[in-house]
Amino acid sequence: MGINFxxxxxxxxxxxxxxxxxxxxxxxxxxxxxxxFDSGYGGLTILKEIRHRLPQYDYLYLGDNARAPxxxxxxxxxxxxxxxxxxxxxxxxxxxxxxACNTASAKALRTIQQNDLPRLDPSRxxxxxxxxxxxxxxxxxxxxxxGIFGTPGTIQSQSYxxxxxxxYGGRLHTFGQPCPLWVPLVENMEADGPGADYFVNxxxxxxxxxxxxxxxxxxxxxxxxxxxxxxRQYMPTGITIVEQGRIVADSxxxxxxxxxxxxxxxxxxxxxxxxxxxxxxxFGSMATVFLNSPVAATHIDL
Numbered sequence: 056m057g058i059n060f061x062x063x064x065x066x067x068x069x070x071x072x073x074x075x076x077x078x079x080x081x082x083x084x085x086x087x088x089x090x091x092f093d094s095g096y097g098g099l100t101i102l103k104e105i106r107h108r109l110p111q112y113d114y115l116y117l118g119d120n121a122r123a124p125x126x127x128x129x130x131x132x133x134x135x136x137x138x139x140x141x142x143x144x145x146x147x148x149x150x151x152x153x154x155a156c157n158t159a160s161a162k163a164l165r166t167i168q169q170n171d172l173p174r175l176d177p178s179r180x181x182x183x184x185x186x187x188x189x190x191x192x193x194x195x196x197x198x199x200x201x202g203i204f205g206t207p208g209t210i211q212s213q214s215y216x217x218x219x220x221x222x223y224g225g226r227l228h229t230f231g232q233p234c235p236l237w238v239p240l241v242e243n244m245e246a247d248g249p250g251a252d253y254f255v256n257x258x259x260x261x262x263x264x265x266x267x268x269x270x271x272x273x274x275x276x277x278x279x280x281x282x283x284x285x286x287r288q289y290m291p292t293g294i295t296i297v298e299q300g301r302i303v304a305d306s307x308x309x310x311x312x313x314x315x316x317x318x319x320x321x322x323x324x325x326x327x328x329x330x331x332x333x334x335x336x337x338f339g340s341m342a343t344v345f346l347n348s349p350v351a352a353t354h355i356d357l
């Protein structure tokens with residue numbers, strides 16, 4: 056979790072000029088938006104809940120849609136892409152960035168926190184979605200058997216398993232189930248179609264075949280809330296479905312309460328802007344599906 060998965064020192068990817076520029080920029084900008092990053096559209100479900108919980112702040116969303124999906128990519132590629140996005144958001148004035156992507160949180164967060172932030176700007180913060188979810192699951196499970204639905208990358212990383220083991224020891228038992236076709240179903244607007252019925256039922260059955268006594272299931276991908284109606288349809292009664300949006304929003308509110316030095320420097324215009332590495336019109340059309348409101352985006356290159 057704490058190593059650089061590229062096999063090289065992170066210091067080799069940064070020069071002192073970049074660090075000085077970031078530090079100078081942070082001194083000039085007095086208030087900043089909260090950055091929210093995702094490999095594509097799924098993080099919009101996190102942003103929606105955060106804005107509902109904390110509407111007073113300014114937000115800047117960045118979707119790396121041109122290089123999505125991250126879920127099937129290697130550790131080193133996800134780390135490199137995520138670091139590029141974080142640095143871009145820093146350059147836009149963000150002092151706090153949320154990785155609203157389980158794959159990025161699993162494969163890049165710890166390395167960025169431990170190796171990159173001290174060189175870029177120790178006063179900035181990058182937070183993820185896995186730890187807040189893990190902190191909450193202990194209150195939710197009744198028998199300690201927890202299922203995790205996620206992309207192949209998230210499940211392969213075992214990030215949830217590791218965090219749950221660190222936090223709860225052997226009291227909780229985890230069972231990860233990769234769902235490689237759930238994201239394509241959502242992004243091809245088939246979340247309510249017959250194909251979704253087949254693949255939602257399939258992955259639920261595969262998980263429960265491994266442990267019929269699971270009493271709670273984490274939706275470990277931010278796309279999955281768009282499949283919630285199908286998931287509820289095929290999930291047996293009595294199993295709690297854990298969505299991340301509200302959990303992350305509550306965790307962020309708590310973080311800002313505990314860190315007034317960060318909270319006081321956040322912009323309070325109630326604004327939101329959207330950036331994408333893909334076609335801006337396409338992003339706007341898809342984002343509207345996730346947010347149920349019109350979205351205008353700007354294309355950028357990382």
